[in-house]
Amino acid sequence: MINRRNFILKSAGTLAGLSLWQKPSLATTNAIEEALILEPLKSKDGLIKKTYRPPNFETPISYFNTTFTPNKHFFVRYHHAIIPEINSDNWQLSIGGDAINKPLSLTLKQLQTDFKSVEIAALCLCSGNRRSLFNPPVSGVQWGSGAMGNALWRGVRLKDVLAATGIKQSALEVSFNGADSGMLRTTPDFMKSLPLEKVLDENTLIAFEMNGEPLPHWNGFPARLIVPGWTATYWIKHLTEINIQSHPADNFWMKTAYRIPKEGFKSGQFISQETQLNMPITELVVNSLITNLVDGQTFSSNKAIEINGVAWDKGDGIQRVEISIDGGKTWELTTLQKNYGRFSWRQWRYNLKPTHTGEYRIMARATSISGITQPLEPVANPSGYHHNALQTISIQLI
Ligand SMILES: Nc1nc2c(c(=O)[nH]1)N[C@H]1C(S)=C(S)[C@@H](COP(=O)(O)O)O[C@H]1N2
Numbered sequence: 001m002i003n004r005r006n007f008i009l010k011s012a013g014t015l016a017g018l019s020l021w022q023k024p025s026l027a028t029t030n031a032i033e034e035a036l037i038l039e040p041l042k043s044k045d046g047l048i049k050k051t052y053r054p055p056n057f058e059t060p061i062s063y064f065n066t067t068f069t070p071n072k073h074f075f076v077r078y079h080h081a082i083i084p085e086i087n088s089d090n091w092q093l094s095i096g097g098d099a100i101n102k103p104l105s106l107t108l109k110q111l112q113t114d115f116k117s118v119e120i121a122a123l124c125l126c127s128g129n130r131r132s133l134f135n136p137p138v139s140g141v142q143w144g145s146g147a148m149g150n151a152l153w154r155g156v157r158l159k160d161v162l163a164a165t166g167i168k169q170s171a172l173e174v175s176f177n178g179a180d181s182g183m184l185r186t187t188p189d190f191m192k193s194l195p196l197e198k199v200l201d202e203n204t205l206i207a208f209e210m211n212g213e214p215l216p217h218w219n220g221f222p223a224r225l226i227v228p229g230w231t232a233t234y235w236i237k238h239l240t241e242i243n244i245q246s247h248p249a250d251n252f253w254m255k256t257a258y259r260i261p262k263e264g265f266k267s268g269q270f271i272s273q274e275t276q277l278n279m280p281i282t283e284l285v286v287n288s289l290i291t292n293l294v295d296g297q298t299f300s301s302n303k304a305i306e307i308n309g310v311a312w313d314k315g316d317g318i319q320r321v322e323i324s325i326d327g328g329k330t331w332e333l334t335t336l337q338k339n340y341g342r343f344s345w346r347q348w349r350y351n352l353k354p355t356h357t358g359e360y361r362i363m364a365r366a367t368s369i370s371g372i373t374q375p376l377e378p379v380a381n382p383s384g385y386h387h388n389a390l391q392t393i394s395i396q397l398i
């Protein structure tokens with residue numbers, strides 16, 4: 001019989017990257033379990049644990065007060081617990097599929113030197129960010145607001161890499177696979193596909209650097225996909241395999257998971273995967289976050305309070321962010337900060353000059369350049385994706 005202790009020891013033993021998790025110890029069952037639960041991820045710092053295996057850790061909101069989220073504070077999301085520690089000398093990216101003329105295999109060095117490097121600032125945002133705020137609750141990792149991070153990604157254009165393969169007329173979708181896998185044979189491998197149009201977009205990259213450093217292990221070393229403007233489910237880490245196909249992918253992660261109802265969301269970005277009722281989640285929705293206030297915080301009423309935050313959308317850009325200090329009765333414009341490109345989040349600032357003591361109900365509301373504004377309520381959907389309702393934070397002035 002597999003008891004919990006054996007199970008933990010066995011699964012720990014199967015990991016190539018054991019040192020990244022914890023030191024195996026022959027202590028008591030409780031101590032082993034505690035080590036598994038409490039030990040943070042190596043090379044990460046200050047993240048909030050949601051689940052340990054697979055590792056799901058979110059970034060505390062206080063780290064969102066800089067334009068780029070530092071690598072060591074960048075959130076981590078995995079569907080599988082077996083995550084090999086990759087040696088970049090042995091890593092290979094294979095490109096195949098029924099809709100190309102010439103299969104390819106590339107080393108990291110070839111990827112980095114044979115193609116032109118580009119750098120893009122882009123927000124990596126989990127589809128289920130803020131899922132814990134849905135009411136009634138929905139199942140899945142109960143993310144707060146920290147399953148996201150903004151980074152400067154350096155890599156090569158996916159379209160440049162694929163050009164060498166001779167894409168056939170029949171190509172419809174391109175599927176991506178990473179080196180991680182499930183502990184049980186029945187767990188379907190995490191694979192995602194993209195429509196050809198998005199694959200050929202000049203902003204879609206195979207990245208090997210994040211904020212000027214090689215990708216951290218937990219964020220996809222040595223190479224990951226960057227799909228600016230689309231939710232992070234497509235940003236495959238530890239990328240090993242790309243297949244260009246003349247048929248729609250029909251695995252669990254495309255057909256069952258990561259889907260949203262057509263009603264309430266805009267369709268048309270991923271036609272080959274749409275049904276009459278639902279479609280894959282694709283583009284980010286307009287959203288914002290207040291980053292330097294905590295609900296219930298107390299301030300002195302005799303000096304101004306600077307309110308900071310970030311706002312983003314699918315890549316149209318942010319037109320304005322407004323703030324209300326009276327629970328949504330009146331609104332004023334905030335000052336947008338430097339623009340790092342349409343896929344980066346945009347920082348904003350507002351200077352609150354207190355006029356009275358007592359409670360202030362602070363709300364922020366972003367509007368994209370295409371004129372779409374955050375709603376008061378999120379659109380309900382079974383998996384709890386795209387939570388972009390206005391946030392309210394109450395502060396006390398004394
Ligand atoms: N190989 C691999 N890539 C993956 C995933 C995964 O489970 N395995 N999860 C995806 C999801 S759902 C998210 S939100 C992002 C998270 O990226 P991060 O861990 O670098 O923050 O990775 C994406 N890429």
Ligand SMILES: [Mo]
Pocket residue numbers: 077125126127128232233
């Ligand atoms: Mo995600």
